[in-house]
Amino acid sequence: MTEIILKDNLEQRKIDALLNFLKSWDIDAELRITNAEKSTEVIEFSLSKGIWSDYDINSEELRDKAWKR
Structure with missing residues (x-):
């Protein structure tokens, strides 16, 4: 099995289009x-x-020196 993970919330129409495309290729x-x-x-x-x-x-000293530049 191969998984494709879509990390962003997509519109339902885009999800449907992707599923239809994949199914068209069996x-x-x-x-x-x-x-x-x-x-x-x-x-x-x-x-x-x-x-x-x-x-x-x-x-703390490191942060102070870094932010004072």
């Missing part, structure tokens, strides 16, 4: 409408990893 098509899943995971910004791990700087 492609068995099915429409499933799902709600988008929103991530509830909070990712914390950490300076302890990556390029700043060898420097004596915290996230």
